[in-house]
Amino acid sequence: MPEDSEVKPSWAEQVEWGEDETLPPAREDYDEKTKTKTVTEYTYNSESKKVKVVRTYKIETRKVAPSIAKRKAWKKFGSASNDAPGPNPSNTIMSEETFMQFVHSKENLQTDAEEDPLAKLKGHKIVSCRICKGDHWTTKCPYKDTLAPPQENADSDKAKEGEGGASAGSPAAQRLGKYVPPNMRDGGNRRGETMMGNRRDEAATIRVTNLPEDTIEADLQELFRPFGSISRIYLAKDKATGQSKGFAFINFHRREDAARAIAGVSGFGYGHLILNVEWAKPSGTQ
DNA sequence: TATGAGCGA
Numbered sequence: 208m209p210e211d212s213e214v215k216p217s218w219a220e221q222v223e224w225g226e227d228e229t230l231p232p233a234r235e236d237y238d239e240k241t242k243t244k245t246v247t248e249y250t251y252n253s254e255s256k257k258v259k260v261v262r263t264y265k266i267e268t269r270k271v272a273p274s275i276a277k278r279k280a281w282k283k284f285g286s287a288s289n290d291a292p293g294p295n296p297s298n299t300i301m302s303e304e305t306f307m308q309f310v311h312s313k314e315n316l317q318t319d320a321e322e323d324p325l326a327k328l329k330g331h332k333i334v335s336c337r338i339c340k341g342d343h344w345t346t347k348c349p350y351k352d353t354l355a356p357p358q359e360n361a362d363s364d365k366a367k368e369g370e371g372g373a374s375a376g377s378p379a380a381q382r383l384g385k386y387v388p389p390n391m392r393d394g395g396n397r398r399g400e401t402m403m404g405n406r407r408d409e410a411a412t413i414r415v416t417n418l419p420e421d422t423i424e425a426d427l428q429e430l431f432r433p434f435g436s437i438s439r440i441y442l443a444k445d446k447a448t449g450q451s452k453g454f455a456f457i458n459f460h461r462r463e464d465a466a467r468a469i470a471g472v473s474g475f476g477y478g479h480l481i482l483n484v485e486w487a488k489p490s491g492t493q
Numbered sequence: 494t495a496t497g498a499g500c501g502a
Contacts, residue, residue: 334502344501414496441497454495490497 230257237291244293411438411462413469414487416454418442419478424455431457434471435464456487 233248248260283290294301337345415427424440431437438460443452459465465486473484 337502346500412496416495443495443497446498452495452497454497456497488496 233296235291235296237293244291246296248296409487409489411459411465412487413457413459413465413484414454415457415472416483416485417480418451418453418455418482419480420451420453422451422455422478427455427457430472430477431459431468434459434468436460 230249230251233246236245236247237243238245243263246262248262250258250260252258279292282288287295334342334344336343336348338348338350341348418427422442424442427440427442428437431440436459437457439456439458441456441458443454443456444450445452457465457468459468469484469486472482475482475484
């Protein structure tokens with residue numbers, strides 16, 4: 208014998224409809240024998256027509272894990288003690304079933320990979336060099352200082368040549384509207400030349416470690432000047448405290464001077480410590 | 494203790 212109970216439309220729908228709506232209330236019928244619950248609701252469709260929505264649920268017949276089945280048999284209590292079994296649509300929304308993707312089901316993953324937007328992103332590189340389209344930041348580009356990757360599209364160069372005008376600078380770079388440093392103009396960007404004046408002349412940089420904490424730049428200058436002319440001294444310090452970190456970089460103009468400095472100063476007792484000097488490696492990720 | 498600071502898309 209069906210046991211009927213009237214239920215209010217869901218809270219969200221009440222708000223949506225406003226106070227003075229005249230839709231019949233939803234009702235919920237439960238058939239003990241067939242363990243079937245029927246929920247009847249009235250709502251508006253997309254054309255603002257009243258429609259009746261009937262949904263039937265089979266209760267307790269679905270296969271679920273024993274622990275869940277047990278939980279479903281719990282007696283309802285409090286203000287829900289008279290509710291029919293199963294969720295009460297006035298305070299519970301049943302969403303669609305959600306299937307979970309487990310990592311170990313490799314076959315499914317394989318087939319879904321094409322549809323997964325994340326998977327698409329994976330192959331797509333996040334950074335693309337503006338100079339050579341490579342997979343690195345523009346500032347890290349090996350062609351950064353030549354301002355042109357090898358063989359820039361030659362035909363577009365030809366086309367532009369007809370226009371005549373300014374003859375200065377690397378043709379490709381200037382047409383692209385990029386800044387060309389003075390030393391690069393008028394054919395100055397030949398490979399060999401650029402490589403020389405490149406990158407803080409890393410080739411002649413040495414690193415000094417095990418410096419006493421109270422060492423200052425002037426001390427280093429004094430210490431290394433005998434070996435040749437120094438272009439730059441960097442004493443690593445804590446940015447906040449200004450505390451020396453105990454190592455420094457010295458740039459010589461000539462690599463051979465740097466080499467002699469390594470030979471001469473490495474192992475040199477300085478203050479209360481013994482200095483260690485070696486070739487510096489470029490910093491960062493490159 | 495230790496390979497610099499900063500700029501991004």
